[in-house]
Amino acid sequence: MCGIFAYINCHVPRERRHILEVLFNGLRRLEYRGYDSAGISIDADNDDHLEEVKKKKKGLGLGGEAARQLSPPLVFREEGKIEKLVTSVYQEVDATDLDLEFLFASHAGIAHTRWATHGPPSPRNGHPQSSGKGHEFLVVHNGVITNFLVLKETLVRHGFVFESDTDTEVIPKLAKFVYDSLTAEIESNGGGETVKFSQVVMEVMRQIEGAYALIFKSLHYPNELVACKCGSPLLLGVKEFGEEDRRGAFVESELILAKDGKPKEFFLASDASAMVEHTKKVMVIEDNEVVHVRNGSVSIFKFEREKMGKLRGMPRPASVERALSVLAVEVEQIQKGNYDHYMQKEIHEQPESLTTTMRGRLIHGGSKVKGVLLGGLKDHLRTIRRSRRILFIGCGTSYHAGLATRALVEELSGVPVTMELASDLLDRRGPVYREDTAIFVSQSGETADTLEALEYAKSCGALCVGVTNTVGSAIARGTHCGVHINAGCEIGVASTKAYTSQIAAMTMMALALGEDTLSSCSRREAIIDDLINLPDKVREVLKLDNDMKELAKELMEEQSLLVFGRGYNYATALEGALKVKEVALMHSEGILAGEMKHGPLALVDENLPIIVVATRDATCIKQQSVIQQLQARKGRLIVMCTKGDANLMCPNGSYRFIEVPQLQDCLQPIINIVPFQLLAYHLTVLRGFNVDQPRNLAKSVTIS
Template identity: 45%
Template sequence: MCGIFGYINYLVERDRGYILKTLVKGLKRLEYRGYDSSGCAVDGDEGEDFIMFKEVGNVSKLEASIKGSNVNKSTKFINHCAISHTRWATHGIPSPINCHPQRSDPHSEFIVVHNGILTNYRELRTVLESRGMVFESETDTECVAKLAKFIYDTTPGVDFTSLAKLVFRELEGAYALLIKSSHYPGEVVATRRGSPLIVGVKSEQKLKVDFVDVEFPEPAEGLPGTPKPTSLHPVFSNPATNGMLRGDKPDLLHRAQSRAFVSGEGVPGPIEYFFASDATPIIEYTKRVMFLEDDDIAHVRDGELHVHRLRREGGGSTTRTIETLEMEIASVMKGNYDHYMIKEICEQPDSLLNTMRGRVNFVNRLVTLGGLESYYDIIRKSRRLIFVACGTSYHSCVAVRPLFEELTNIPVVVELASDFVDRCPSVFRDDTFIFVSQSGETADSLLALQYTLENGALAIGVVNCVGSSISRKTHCGVHINAGPEICVASTKAYTSQYVALVLMALYLSRDSVSRLERRNEIIDGLAEIGEKVQETLHLNAAIKQTAIEQLINKDKMLIIGRGYHYATALEGALKVKEISYTHAEGVLAGELKHGVLALVDNDMPIVMLLPDDYNFPKAWNAFEQVRARGGKPIIITDKKLDNLEGFTIIKVPKTVDCLQGILNVIPFQLLSYWLAVKRGHNVDQPRNLAKSVTVE
């Protein structure tokens, strides 16, 4: 939710037009995260304030505003810092005054872009207003800009990093921030806590080392030959503030040159930096990135990137590695497709092969998950396997629950992350938790992960985004390798999660002789799954026709499944809701008599899953109950069904029972897509939804 993009050039000449185009392009790459307004800021001409553009609506409106302005776009900069933002309204309605960047004062001495929510913003605002600050927006972000100005005004000679530390210590909640100031031209400070932030590095010269040293603070009292400091801002220590705006003593930082960015002559060379909420707006320019940790403070000045710690405790490693992304720009482009969603649906044969590549030996029928190998014995001895996820990821966990129970003989629990966090249930040290998330940044899942780690349980991450918070904070994990997924509604990530979790179940049962035949059957099924997904995609035209002829004018739907296909019903209903804005309910067939049958009549649109598996007799019984009450469901099946004249049957290829859900979910993906297209909805960015839910 929301997106941050910043661009800094040093000794690389860029004109204002290029910088603005770079910002707009970056924001367009972040549109899929969800937003309702956008804004950006660049330097004005000498002696002028910052130039800011803000618009409600899509980024194209911001782009048009920039093009239509009389700003001199040919002005050249050899050192410049620009920041931009897409906003998802949390505090205050979508409006130009609430758009980011938020400013500290009418002269914009400090401007801020922010993802996340500050939980103590009301207290901060009250104190700052009591000190004479006048607020103009309803946002929590404005508190950060005004707090920065207040500290600057009351702390003569403070450098940007020290000022930033004093600001960030006062903030509570989850956030990622970029701060730019007219008092520190060409500089930017950034931090994160619970919200992702990545730094891209582009340089023609080879970096001297592939890491950045973390500069930890040292208490002033411990440094020989330094005078004992006084509080930088004694007014903050006033008991009347009830401890708010704490007057901590400043830390003295030993600032050395950043080894990575200096040339052979010991001075920084030409370089460009990109700050972003994720990698999608960066890979067009560079694949060299650094992932910030919680409470890191990144400071760019004179071409050097320094990483400071807000506190000495935590932070893990003493360096931050500059990594190379395994991602291509083509993977985040639509190509010849009309929408990202249909592109990603059609990519599933390849994405599933990528999930299995290097992990499955189909000849010897062996599954290897190197990321779990060191913890194999611990996992096998677990008291419980507890899956924690949200949305589509939750459905993938429900889909594989029966298989884990069958193959591992370990009790399995599947939890919605938000409910788990609310309940804070008992966690045992011999539990194993499996956190499943496409982005790896889902706020509720991260809170559940923190609770799990505090209670000493083993945590496994199953994510799509390398370097995400879940992948870094868990003990071990499995990347699903589905590739970038831009559409808000998840398609290929769901099926890749499904396959990755099936591989995990197979891996954990590798020593079970009694289950060898079953394991071999599943591995043989996986060998053919890509071809069968491709075959299922050939049903696109028939499914489009069904959507147009039978469902386009309907505003409700029941989707009924059983066994492995209860999860398919849930996921199908979610897709229909997300994209076509049709109220849909996924129903467990065994629960029909407990209330749902009251909704069934000849006007209720129903889709029933009738796979040819051990549950078919029970599923068929549910079908007969629906038909007896006037229902005429659309049927999705892999079985030849006779004597069903007048019923619409979508026949999918047959595979192993535990993999059938991968094929059966594709008709729902296509059905929801065509309903949305024919209704004129924004398929890739449905209203009110975000791809990465990074706030509670």
């Protein structure tokens, strides 16, 4: 998924060098999302053109401040990594003698990391995309415009020439068309009015379709930016100067709309990680909101498509008053610390992330009955228990987390559980009923297919529950209730600590659903006891790090890997194979062991490595049978088993074993996935790939 970032310094003098570095660092914070090109736009020096521009724009009533920066902004775009962009920018600065010490009292800069969807990675397909010669309008975009071909045909008929293969290019060109049309209309009526930047953007929004987060920069509106979104994440950050209290902390403003003229810096970004080093005062921009940053103030409008007419006579949009919230993320959380990679750091953070996920939610000890307290669900538990069925809906790793807890939810609630991949549910338009409870699982809370499935389930009248790692995300805001997993910031593209925390959170959900059933009391208490011990057990498994590195050395030249699991650990097989596949770029397949005879057995020989998950649970005896059949065919086995069970699992064979501690069967997937995470990490490093930026993958996924 693309990353967008913008920085405005208003009445805060900053050198061009400083502005560039803020933009570059913002992009570096978004690298984890995945990208194949990057670009920025900043202002040029315009004082030489002042008098000429004043005369040119006098008829429209644009003052000297607006005229002062009507020389075209500078646009830099490069294929490849951000550091390549940085190098090329400074090379061009040297070649053109651009003054890096030039001081801007106010300035608006935009930046972008692109993950190619329309057109291959190249400078011409990079962002910012331009309206044409002179860069009158520039746009950075995260998302997909579905009707861009129709718009492109229309704009071509009006004389616009397209230079890229992207869907995004229609947006700045459409903005120029709208601006020119409105300007001509004003002039034909005698002038006197000005075309508002937000008005241009809302007319663009009226004509485009798809999912997007957009930031507009314009030659006609210097030191201003307009941002809007529909289905893609976008946040606004505010840093105010001169308002420090005696403790040295920024005083919280209830609103950010006052035009007080105080020095401020504003930040717009796809993710809080890009702005946490600058400010913790943020606002999550809602769908169909238009945010206009100008002269130290923020105006927020609600775009209502059905009320927006065509160019002439557009009604004044309703303004919105919003409060700032405070980020809980610390800068240290988005840094690698002593680790070589984010994925490595996040694997080893799992004891802490699990502790945080469970903190304050488990009731145990003393005279109190053991139980679970989930504040976000307590008012809806009765409705969920009376549901016709429960649907777990997610994509990729989040889907696997739901699969890992399906059996426990059915066991403790007595309600049948259906698993749905979000994209498949949407393709089928599968039936969802008012009596259903739909649980949407997403690490980011912004996964586009899952979001679309949420809108579909809401339209069907189902109770919608969110399980996310991001407070204020679209899924967290769009569901009726939910559970925040509290795993902390996850930068690595391959989800690790979020997965294990999702399982823990949904296990607690299952415990809460079953708390009024006396027959399951001892089972619930045993699970709670093991939840309390879970972080220590994960620390124990992390000691297998060197063993997994040695196993990775043995497997690094292999082309394929099979993983067999069943019961609770069918999810482990799928997720373990996915981890190897997505970061090590090695074909791997998770297989339900009960289906081994129905095709997969044909692949077994002495060369293909096979991992069998056979920890002690209700399916353990069946897994022993699977191991014996694989042995009979000289399979190259690696067996994951409970400590002390190696001889029991393979009494007649000398195979490699991965021994892990035992917990309640429903918690074993949390323990069992950790060796796979370590294996995938070491395989990737040994094979020479970038573990934090896998090929062709992004952190959040847009609609395909």
